[in-house]
Amino acid sequence: MRAKPSFTAGQLHRHTSPDELARTTRALRATGRKIAFVPTMGALHEGHRELMSRARRIPNTVLVVSIFVNPLQFGAGEDFERYPRPLEADLEVCAAERAELVFTPEREALYPDGAQVTVHPGPLGDELEGAVRPGHFAGVLTVVAKLFNIVRPDYALFGEKDFQQLTLIKKMVRDLDMDPHVIGIPTVRERDGLAKSSRNAYLDAGQRTAATALSAAVTAGAYAGAQGAQAVLAAAEAVLAGTPELEVDYLALRGPDLGPAPDQGEARLLVAARLGGTRLIDNAALHLGGGELGTHG
The missing domain is CATH 3.30.1300.10 (Pantoate-beta-alanine ligase, C-terminal domain)
Incomplete structure (x- = not known):
C-alpha cells in the first residue's frame, strides 16, 4: 500500500519527483483545497513575487511553484547554459512568499529518454517571438502542458510581460480542453519603467x-x-x-x-x-x- 503523502499546511515542501508531487496535490484536492500554480524558470524577482502574491489571494488555495529551466524553449545559440540558476535563493523567495509546494525536477524527470511528442502552437507560434525563435513556443507549451498534467491546478498565473506566451497558453487550455483557469498578471516594472526580467x-x-x-x-x-x-x-x-x-x-x-x-x-x-x-x-x-x-x- 502506497504511503500517504506528507504535507503540513503553512510549511514549504520541495518535490523533485513528478509522481510524488501529483500524489500530494491529488490528496490536497480531496480535502477540498484548490491549487494555484506559478510556473517559473527560477532566478525569481519581484515579478514572480507578484504572481505568488496574487495566487495566495485566491481563497482556499495551496500555492505551488515550479522551478525548471526548460531546454525545449531555447534555440541554438541562445542562453540555456548561462541562464541563472540560483536555486537556494529561489527557495528562500518561495518560503518568504508562503508557497507550500515547490517543484524542482531534473531534466530527465520531465523528458525521459525517447520522449518525442510536443505541443504544436498553431500559426501564432510562428509569428513575432516565434519568427525570431523558431520552435520556442512548442517548447513552452509542451512543458506547460506537462506541468499542468502533473500539478492539475485550478488556477495558473503568468505574467503579461510574455504576452504572446500568455495568449498561446490560454489558447492551448481552450483548444485542448484543459482545466486550469489561466490568469494574466500585469507586468512588474523597475522605477524607471524597465520590465522585470x-x-x-x-x-x-x-x-x-x-x-x-x-x-x-x-x-x-x-x-x-x-x-x-x-x-x-x-x-x-x-x-x-x-x-x-x-x-x-x-x-x-x-x-x-x-x-x-x-x-x-x-x-x-x-x-x-x-x-x-x-x-x-x-x-x-x-x-x-x-x-x-x-x-x-
Whole structure:
C-alpha cells in the first residue's frame, strides 16, 4: 500500500519527483483545497513575487511553484547554459512568499529518454517571438502542458510581460480542453519603467540605461492610441530610433488576442530588441481611435 503523502499546511515542501508531487496535490484536492500554480524558470524577482502574491489571494488555495529551466524553449545559440540558476535563493523567495509546494525536477524527470511528442502552437507560434525563435513556443507549451498534467491546478498565473506566451497558453487550455483557469498578471516594472526580467542581470550599466527605451517606446505608442495605428507605431519608432545600440527584432501592433489590429478598440503593442547578447521584450495595452489618450489595462 502506497504511503500517504506528507504535507503540513503553512510549511514549504520541495518535490523533485513528478509522481510524488501529483500524489500530494491529488490528496490536497480531496480535502477540498484548490491549487494555484506559478510556473517559473527560477532566478525569481519581484515579478514572480507578484504572481505568488496574487495566487495566495485566491481563497482556499495551496500555492505551488515550479522551478525548471526548460531546454525545449531555447534555440541554438541562445542562453540555456548561462541562464541563472540560483536555486537556494529561489527557495528562500518561495518560503518568504508562503508557497507550500515547490517543484524542482531534473531534466530527465520531465523528458525521459525517447520522449518525442510536443505541443504544436498553431500559426501564432510562428509569428513575432516565434519568427525570431523558431520552435520556442512548442517548447513552452509542451512543458506547460506537462506541468499542468502533473500539478492539475485550478488556477495558473503568468505574467503579461510574455504576452504572446500568455495568449498561446490560454489558447492551448481552450483548444485542448484543459482545466486550469489561466490568469494574466500585469507586468512588474523597475522605477524607471524597465520590465522585470531574469535576463536584466546580464546588462551592464550602459545597457541597463539603454534598455529603458523599450518601455518608453510602448508607453509612447500607447499614449498615441487615440490618433490611430500609424501614430502609435510612429511614436514608438521615434523612441527606439533614439537608442541606436538597440537591435530591434520587431515592433508590432496587434489585436488583444494578437490577431490583426483593429481600426478602433483594444490593441496590444509589442517590441523585442537585443542589447549585446541580451534579448528583451515588452508590451503595452492600448486603445485605438475614438477615445482619450492613454493606456488601458
